[in-house]
Amino acid sequence: MKVTLITGASGGIGEAIVNRLAERKQNLLLIARNAEKLEKQGRELAEKFGIQVQFIAADLADPETAERIFKETQNRGLEIDMLINNAGIGSGGEFSSLSLKSELSLLQLNVSSLVALTHLFLPQMQNRKSGTIINIASMASFIPIPYMATYAASKMFVRSFTQAVTQECKPYNVHMLLFCPGLTKTNFNSAAGIDNEKGGGLSSDYSNSPTQTPEEVADELLQALDKKRSFAVSGRMNRFGSRLLALIPNSFITRNFAKLYRKRLKM
Template sequence: MTRTGKTALITGASSGIGAEFAAALAARGDDLVLVARTLPRLEALAAQLRQHHGGRVEVIAQDLTEPDAAARVVDELAARGLSVDLLINNAGFGSAGRFEDLGVDSEHDQLMVNVVALAGLTRRLIPGMLERGSGEIVNVASTAAFQPSPYFATYSSGKAFVLNFSLSLWSEYRGRGIKVLAVCPGPTETPFFDTIGTRDAALGRMGSAAAVVASALRALEHNKGYVVPGASNFAAAHLMPRRPRTLVARIAELVTRGLADGGRPISPALSSATA
C-alpha cells in the first residue's frame, strides 16, 4: 500500500466513531496514534490495523479526565519522535436525566473529556502544524450542539462549545494551511448510549459510525467548517427556530422530558446525542 506520509492522532479510538476513523485512515495509508483509557483494547485494534493495512500504529493509554491529560499525550508524542498532521478529537461521553440527579464527579469528568482535553490537544498541536505549513483538525460535536437540550444540559452545552470553538478556529486559520472541521452527528450506533444507560436517549433513527466518518472526511477535504451527516439530522439541526432562545429551550424540554423520569422522549425531532 502507498503511504500518505501523514500521521493521524485519534482520541477515543478504541470503539465507535473513533475506531471507524482509525480503520478509514489506515486504509488510505495514514500512520496512526490511537489514544484511549483502555490499553488492551487499543493494542488489539492496533494489531488488527497493522495486519490489514500495514503502516505504523502507536498506542497511548491516557485517561482524558485528568487535568494534565493533553500535556501528557503531547509529551509522549515528543518522546516517540512523532508529529501529528491530523488531529481527531473524538473522545467523549454524555449523561441524561435531571441535572440534580446526575453525579457531580461524572459531570465534571464529562466536561474534562468533551471540552478541556479537546481544547488542550488542539492548542498544543496547532503550533507544530503552523510551523510545517499544514494540518487538519476534526472535532466531533453533535446535533445537540445546535440548541438547548434539557436533561442533556452538560452534554449539549459542551458540544455547543465544540461547534463554536471549531468554527472560530476554522475562520481564524483559513489561508494559513490548517483545516478545522466540526462533525455533528445525530444518534449513531456506538457504545455512547450504553454509557448513558438508556437507548431512549437516541432521539431519531440510528446512523452508522462508518457513514459519519465518510461524511466527515469528505467535508474535511473541502474545508467545510462543519458537517451534519444525514439529511434528517441536517433538517433537525437547522430548521428549529433560533429565536427567542427561551422558547427553543421550552420546546426542547417538552421533547426530552420523558428522560427525567426514565421514560421515552415524546418526539424524535429536536435534539440528539452521539459519541
C-alpha cells in the same frame, strides 16, 4: 513520521474513522483508555494495511493527560499532521440530581482536553503551514437540551470554539473541520448511563429515529475532509434538522424538550 492522532479510537464513531483512515494507508496514533483493545486493534490494522499504528492508553478526563500525550509524541518523534478530537461522553437526567464529579469529568473530556490538545498541537501545524484538526461536536451543539444540559452545552462550546479558531487558522493554511453527527448506533447511551431504568426515556430509541451507523458517519466525515469543508453535519435528515433548528427560538425548543423528557422520565 507523519501521523494522525485520534482520540476515542477504540469504539463507535472513532473506530470507524480509524478503519477508513487505515484503508487510506495513513499512519495512526490511537488514544483511548482500554490498552488491551488498542493493542489488538493497532496490531490488526498494521498487519492488514501495512501501516504504522501506535497507541497511548490514557484517560482524557484527567486534566494532565493532554500534556502527557503531547510529550509522548515528542519523545517518539511523531509529527501529528492530523488531530481528530473525537472522544466524548454524554450524561442525562435532572441536572441537580446528577453527580457533580461526573458532570465535571464530562467537561474535562468533551471540552478541556479538546482545547488542550488543540492548543498543544496547533503551533507546530502553524509553523509547518500545514495540518488538519477535526473536532467532533453533535446535533446537540445547536440547542440547549434540558435533562442533558451539560452534554449539550459542552458540544455548543465545541462548535463555537472550533468555528472561531477555524478563522484564526486560515493565514497558516491549517484546515479545521467542525463535524456534527446525529444519532449514531454506538456505545454512547450505555457509556452515558442512560440506557438503564434511571435514564429511561432519555436514551435514544434507535428503532424509531433516523439513525446512522458509525461507518456511515465516518464516510461523511471523510467526504467533508476531502472537500476541505470547515463545517459538516452528518446525515441528510440531520442537515435539514440543523437548518430548521436555527429558525426556531431556543425558548420554544427547550420548553418542549423539557415537557417531553419530563413525561418520559415520569416526573
